[in-house]
Amino acid sequence: MTINAHFASPTLITLGDVDLEVFEAGRENRGNPIVLCHGWPEHAWSWRHQMPALAAAGYHVIVPNQRGYGNSSRPPAVEDYDIVHLTHDLAALLDHFGYDAATFAGHDWGANVVWSMALLHPGRVRRIINLALPYQLRTPVPWIEFMESVFGPDNYFVHFNRQPGVADAILDANTSRFLSNLFRKNVPAVPxxxxxxxxxxxxxxxxxxxxxxxxxxxxxxxxxxxxxxxxASINWYRNMDRNWRILADVDPIVRQPALMIYGTRDMIPPSETLAEFVPNVEVLSLDCGHWIQQEMPIETTRAMLDWLAVRQAA
Structure with a gap:
């Protein structure tokens, strides 16, 4: 399947030991970068609605398929997908384009990477726009142990870690059905x-x-x-406890200006402590589910552009 004409042909960029498949828009706006980070199980294509509008507004839009996705590298070791590697890829991407820092936007797992980018590479992050996943506090015990105690062994984060390979095989055997059933909106609320x-x-x-x-x-x-x-994409989940240890001694405060966009019908609840750990945050909710920028593309794009316009002028 070829990406259609509205999505520019990607470039395979070598960054140390990995290649990232990177889509761009607005190259003529060099000097004003925004990096868009997808979630799971997604693709750079999830930002297709926002790319042209951001480019038209004067941004150099950089949208990688992160490691494990699309035609980007899929290293074999589980630990190759920890938060050090994922954020290092984004820092190396800035280096490739000659940028000291950029605005970063993330959805779902991409939002987690962007929050972590602000912690591990704070000088590389100017502004943050995150969708669906608020800043995650470091729990008293490792994340998977904590989630198992709260949600039980069938929680998919827990299952991915405790039963490696089981879900992978089922998803691989039912790729089309899984993705078709997953990417839904207006899902009735049922137990x-x-x-x-x-x-x-x-x-x-x-x-x-x-x-x-x-x-x-x-x-x-x-x-x-x-x-x-x-x-490869599920291996991101298999580093949750490794990430918990990596972040043990890292300053947990995100100081950059941030916009947090929630979907009011999303299963992920809003954070009650977001402003404590992200003091310069503004919060917006849209009447949609988890796939925010695809469910309400016009409203999401407008929210991003309006917030960025104010921040650019500040």
Whole structure:
């Protein structure tokens, strides 16, 4: 599947020991970079609605498929996907383009990487726009142990770690069905089914709710994961406790100006302590589910541009 004409052809950029597949828009706006970071199980394509508008507003838009995704490298070791590697890739990407710092936007896992980028490479981050996933406090015990105690063994974060390879094989065998069932909106509120959510989605005979995207757009995601499988991307989850240890002695305060955008129908709840750890944050909620910038692309893009315009002028 080729990316359509509205999405510029990617460049495969070598950054040390990995290659990243990088899409760009607004190269003529060199000097005003914004880096957009996708979530799981996604692709740079998830930012397709925002790229042209940001370029038209004067930004050099840089959208990588992060390690483990698309045609970017998929190193074999689990620890190659820890937060040190993921944030180092973004710092190296800035180096490649000759930028000291950039505005960063992230959705879902991409938001986690952006929050961590502000902690581990604070001088490289000018402003932050994060969607869906608020700043995650470091729990008293390692994250997976904490999540298992609260949510049980069928929580997919826990399952990915405690039963390595099991979910991977099921998702790999049902790629099209899994992604079609996952990327939904207006999903009715019902009690959770027994079992592991992602496996349930991969094996469900019929989806719930409405599709987030067209069949053509969904085909970009499916064609990305069918040849590669899901293990490399799931390895991000398998570093949660490693990341917990890495961040033990890191200053936990994010000092950059930040915009946090929630979906009011998302399963991820808003953070009650966000302003304590991100003191320069503004919060906005949109009437949508988890796939914010794809469910409400016009509203998301407008929110980003309006906030950036004020911050640029400040």
């Amino acid at each position: 959770p089914e027994p079992g592991m959510m992602m496996i349930n989605l991969a094996t469900a005979s019929a989806p719930s709710g409405d599709p987030v995207m067209s069949e053509e757009d969904l085909a970009v995601f499916i064609s990305s994961f069918e040849p590669s499988g899901f293990t």
